[in-house]
Amino acid sequence: xxxxxxLIPLLPLLGFLILGLGSRTVxxxxxAFIGPGTILISFIFSLIVIFNFHYFTLSPFHHxxxxxxxxxxxxxxxxxxxxxxxxxxxIVTGVGFIIHVYSIGYMKGDxxxxxxxSYMNLFIFFMLLLVMGxxxxxxxxxxxxxxxxxxxxxxxxxxxQDFNNAAKKAFIMNRIGxxxxxxGIFLIFTTFNTLNYxxxxxxxxxxxxxxxxxxxxxxxLLLGAFGKSAQIPLYTWLPDAMAxxxxxxxxxxxxxxxxxxxxxxxxxxxxxxxxxxxxAIMGIAGLLTSLFAASIAIFQNDIKKILAxxxxxxxxxxxxxxxxxxxxxxxxxxxxxxxxxALLFLAAGSVIHALGGEQDIRxxxxxxxxxxxxxxxxxxxxxxxxxxxxxxxxFSKDEILVNAFAFNHVIWFFLFIATLLTxxxxxxxxxxxxxxxxxxxxxxxxxxxxxxxxxxxxMIALGLLSILGGVINLPELSGGNASLEKxxxxxxxxxxxxxxxxxxxxxxxGWILTGITLLGVLIIGYRAxxxxxxxxxxxxPDETKKLFLVNLISGKYYIDELYDFLFVKPVLWLSGFxxxxxxxxxxxxxxxxxxxxxxxxxxxIRYLQTGNIGFYLLMMILGIILILLFNVVI
Amino acid sequence: MxxxxxxxxxxxxxxxxxxxxxxxxxxxxxxxxxxxILMSIELMINSINLLLAAFSAYLNDPAGQIFVFFIMVVAxxxxxxxxxxxxxxxxxxHSIDIEVLNKLKW
Numbered sequence: 001x002x003x004x005x006x007l008i009p010l011l012p013l014l015g016f017l018i019l020g021l022g023s024r025t026v027x028x029x030x031x032a033f034i035g036p037g038t039i040l041i042s043f044i045f046s047l048i049v050i051f052n053f054h055y056f057t058l059s060p061f062h063h064x065x066x067x068x069x070x071x072x073x074x075x076x077x078x079x080x081x082x083x084x085x086x087x088x089x090x091i092v093t094g095v096g097f098i099i100h101v102y103s104i105g106y107m108k109g110d111x112x113x114x115x116x117x118s119y120m121n122l123f124i125f126f127m128l129l130l131v132m133g134x135x136x137x138x139x140x141x142x143x144x145x146x147x148x149x150x151x152x153x154x155x156x157x158x159x160x161q162d163f164n165n166a167a168k169k170a171f172i173m174n175r176i177g178x179x180x181x182x183x184g185i186f187l188i189f190t191t192f193n194t195l196n197y198x199x200x201x202x203x204x205x206x207x208x209x210x211x212x213x214x215x216x217x218x219x220x221l222l223l224g225a226f227g228k229s230a231q232i233p234l235y236t237w238l239p240d241a242m243a244x245x246x247x248x249x250x251x252x253x254x255x256x257x258x259x260x261x262x263x264x265x266x267x268x269x270x271x272x273x274x275x276x277x278x279x280a281i282m283g284i285a286g287l288l289t290s291l292f293a294a295s296i297a298i299f300q301n302d303i304k305k306i307l308a309x310x311x312x313x314x315x316x317x318x319x320x321x322x323x324x325x326x327x328x329x330x331x332x333x334x335x336x337x338x339x340x341x342a343l344l345f346l347a348a349g350s351v352i353h354a355l356g357g358e359q360d361i362r363x364x365x366x367x368x369x370x371x372x373x374x375x376x377x378x379x380x381x382x383x384x385x386x387x388x389x390x391x392x393x394x395f396s397k398d399e400i401l402v403n404a405f406a407f408n409h410v411i412w413f414f415l416f417i418a419t420l421l422t423x424x425x426x427x428x429x430x431x432x433x434x435x436x437x438x439x440x441x442x443x444x445x446x447x448x449x450x451x452x453x454x455x456x457x458x459m460i461a462l463g464l465l466s467i468l469g470g471v472i473n474l475p476e477l478s479g480g481n482a483s484l485e486k487x488x489x490x491x492x493x494x495x496x497x498x499x500x501x502x503x504x505x506x507x508x509x510g511w512i513l514t515g516i517t518l519l520g521v522l523i524i525g526y527r528a529x530x531x532x533x534x535x536x537x538x539x540x541p542d543e544t545k546k547l548f549l550v551n552l553i554s555g556k557y558y559i560d561e562l563y564d565f566l567f568v569k570p571v572l573w574l575s576g577f578x579x580x581x582x583x584x585x586x587x588x589x590x591x592x593x594x595x596x597x598x599x600x601x602x603x604x605i606r607y608l609q610t611g612n613i614g615f616y617l618l619m620m621i622l623g624i625i626l627i628l629l630f631n632v633v634i
Numbered sequence: 635m636x637x638x639x640x641x642x643x644x645x646x647x648x649x650x651x652x653x654x655x656x657x658x659x660x661x662x663x664x665x666x667x668x669x670x671i672l673m674s675i676e677l678m679i680n681s682i683n684l685l686l687a688a689f690s691a692y693l694n695d696p697a698g699q700i701f702v703f704f705i706m707v708v709a710x711x712x713x714x715x716x717x718x719x720x721x722x723x724x725x726x727x728h729s730i731d732i733e734v735l736n737k738l739k740w
Contacts, residue, residue: 611739613732618663 001052002062005079008045008089009128011038012121019118028113035117036100039124043093050086061134061198068137075195080134084491087331087484088131088263091338095255096124098458102346103247105455106353116156116245123149127256131263135195136185139264143181143228146257147174153248154241166240173237177227184220191217201270205494209274218271218278221264229261229315232289236560238312242304246349249304254311254345255338262318262334266491269327273495279323286319287414292557294421298428299554302359303348306429310385311341313418317400320415325499326403327492328473328485333396335484336469340384340393343462347378350451350459351433355440363440364433370448375434377459382430384466386423387521392469398514399475405513406505416517423521424528431532475510647688654681668720668730672713679709 015038019031026034052058060082067077079085100120107116123146130142155167185195191213192200207214225231230238241253252258265272265282272279290313297309314337321330352359354371368375384393397419405412438448450456473484489496505513552558654677661674683702690698720730727734 606740609740611736613735614663614666621659621663 001049001058002064004045005049005062005081005132006064008042008049008093009125009132011042011045012124012128014038015121016118016125019114019121023114023118026114031114031117032104035121036097036104038121039093039097039100042124042128043090043097046086046089046093049081050090053081053083053086063134073189075135075137077138078134079132079138080197081132082491083488084263084266084331085131087335087488089128091335092124092127092131092256095338095342095462096120096127096251098461099247099251099255099342099346102250102349102455102458103245105452106247106349107245110245112156116153119149119152119156120248120251123153123252123257127260130260134197136188136197136200137195139267140181140185143224143260143264144178146252146260147171147178147228150174150241150252150257153252154244156244156248160243163243166237166243170237170241173234174227177224177234180220180222180227181224184217184224187213187217187220197267201494204270204274205498207274209498210276211274214271215275215277218268218275219281221268221271222278222282225261225264225319226285227261228264229258229319230312231261231316231319232285232292235289235293235312236563239305239308239556242302242308246304246345246352249308250342250345250349253308254341258311258315259318259334259338262315262322262330265319265322266327266331269322269492269495270498272322273325273498279325283320283323283411286316286321286323287411287418288316289313290316290320290418291414291421292316294418294425295553296556297425298421299550300556301362303351303361303364303429303433304345304359306361306425307341307344307348310344310422310426311337313422314341314385317397317415317418320411321400321403324400324404324407324411325495326400327495328482328488329396329399329403331488332399332473332484335472336384336392336396336466339462339465339469340381340391343377343459343466344381344385346455346459346462347374347381350374350455351378353451353455354448358440361429361432364438365436365440366434366438367448368434370438371434371450373450373456374459377456377463378430378434380463380466382426385426386525387419387517389518390467390470392466394518395470395473395475398517399473401517402475402505402510402513405509412513416520419517420520420524424524427525427528428532431528435533436536644688644692647685651681651685651688654678654684666732668723668732671732672716672720675716676709676713679705 015034018034019026049058058081060080061078062081063076063078065077066074068075100117103116103120107113110116126142126145126149128142130139130146133139133142151167151171154170155164157163188200189195192203194200194203204214223234227234238253238258242249244253272282293309293312293316297306297313300306300309314333318330318333318337321327321333351364351367351371351374354367354374355364358364380391384391387394387397389395401412401415401419404415473482475482555561658674658676658678658681661677662671665671665674683705686698686702686705690696690702723735724730
């Protein structure tokens with residue numbers, strides 16, 4: 001079994017090596033098999049693992065080799081196969097495979113076809129290491145590796161300097177978070193003298209809640225999670241990351257990599273349960289992010305950027321869920337989000353593909369007739385994220401909302417607002433893109449066309465998952481058996497007992513909350529329908545004077561400009577100063593000064609070389625006499 | 635003559651050789667004629683040879699005298715080369731004045 005588990009991440013690595021080394025020699029048809037094929041085999045192996053886990057006793061810890069042994073420091077390389085990592089493995093390989101298949105169609109005409117698939121396979125490898133690792137160091141390898149792949153794929157079309165800048169921005173923002181993460185790992189090691197999850201968690205259980213070291217550890221790890229999962233204050237890289245090809249946005253910047261932060265917090269749930277101040281910070285930041293990003297999304301016009309802000313907002317909801325102790329809810333929402341957000345991105349990619357690269361929704365409209373299948377898929381995705389029952393998003397979001405209500409009514413209220421905003425901006429995109437009349441310029445050479453089947457089938461698969469995904473965790477409220485909750489309960493059992501739980505909401509309250517949310521979503525959905533299909537607002541640029549708040553939000557709160565002013569400009573100034581003064585004057589001055597000194601000295605004393613042999617001999621003899629003299633004197 | 639030899643002490647040899655060596659050095663320094671300089675160098679070499687022979691007798695060690703023969707052979711070779719160079723210098727500069735050979739400078 002260990003071999004099988006080891007093969008799950010190794011196969012994508014093999015795919016990366018074949019496609020990466022043979023990027024000029026492997027034919028595209030082979031790539032189309034190798035790229036998704038390795039992921040498919042990994043997915044099948046993951047299914048075997050879950051069946052083994054379910055029906056037989058499967059040991060959770062799989063030690064591969066002893067990795068670092070040095071002076072009392074002993075770190076092994078191994079995999080931890082527990083319900084949480086199995087779930088993540090299934091998401092990564094399953095959604096990964098679907099998006100790989102879609103990419104065959106999407107990237108068909110691209111020169112970097114092989115390079116694209118090699119990066120994607122490498123990403124899956126690192127993502128699997130991240131979720132399967134049995135200690136924080138293996139997780140960290142995956143963590144850094146997915147960051148690298150994200151960088152490579154955002155800057156995939158490297159001939160465009162803007163895309164390169166976006167890639168650099170993503171990498172640097174993640175770097176800030178990773179530093180915190182690394183410091184957190186160091187602190188864990190000095191505190192617990194191990195990095196293995198089970199050892200740390202069993203030791204941590206004995207510590208009192210609110211212990212200072214635990215708070216420091218969790219805050220540092222949280223910084224890493226905020227960088228990777230694009231939360232305030234490190235979120236600005238994700239909208240720019242949309243520069244990458246759309247399948248990349250779907251796989252990395254919606255379904256898997258950006259949820260690594262949520263996974264990490266869920267994995268370290270015991271540490272977080274012991275640190276209430278960290279939970280409070282996480283909850284506030286998550287809540288702020290979800291509202292903030294959702295409000296920005298309403299005023300954006302780039303279809304991919306709207307989805308990016310939506311992702312940020314949904315991740316904020318997940319972090320809020322984690323902070324109120326709804327670990328299962330957050331992981332559930334992570335799962336359904338992977339389905340419906342990947343679906344939305346793939347459908348958006350299909351639209352962009354059909355329009356030949358157009359991403360501005362003001363130049364779309366009326367695509368319902370020309371792209372009926374894409375429309376169907378996008379509709380499912382939009383309704384799912386808006387939280388219409390019985391689609392998957394309804395159940396997962398409701399679970400977080402109900403838990404938040406039990407924890408604190410104010411948090412529930414703000415989450416409710418975020419849900420309404422989500423429904424509004426999603427329907428705005430839907431209506432502006434697919435309803436009304438086509439507003440773009442028709443290209444006679446490249447008429448609007450539905451995407452090929454190889455792109456439609458993956459979208460249908462994700463659509464089915466979005467519709468049926470809720471089944472895995474039907475709440476007890478509506479007569480379900482909360483199977484995901486039971487499946488994951490061994491992972492979260494300890495922190496459930498630690499966290500001071502308020503009374504769970506009664507059934508009637510639960511029904512009322514669900515009803516309120518649903519009613520709100522329906523009303524806001526109706527408003528969006530009227531506003532964007534009947535009144536046709538936001539279609540044409542209006543010259544009317546806008547409110548200050550609207551200007552603020554449509555300018556994305558000017559956070560990019562603020563960061564530019566606060567961090568980028570000073571750093572640029574500092575490096576310019578160091579270049580002008582320290583580099584050129586000081587260091588170059590010293591180095592060139594030595595050269596000049598030698599040249600000048602040589603110029604002065606070279607006249608001693610008169611060419612007169614008698615003089616040379618005299619000097620030689622004087623020298624010998626001096627040496628003898630010194631010999632006598634000293 | 636033979637009977638006189640033992641009365642000459644090692645000190646006498648030392649003084650004599652030093653004087654001879656200094657004459658050679660001064661000759662090298664003050665003379666401008668290349669041939670004279672070569673002869674002064676021979677003088678220095680021979681003063682050393684004499685000193686080696688004297689110490690060899692004084693210490694009853696024949697190694698010093700063997701050295702003298704080696705030095706003589708080397709000196710002969712050196713003189714042969716030195717004179718050849720002097721001939722070549724004369725052919726190019728039509729002079730054996732050392733002051734003429736000052737082209738190789740700064």
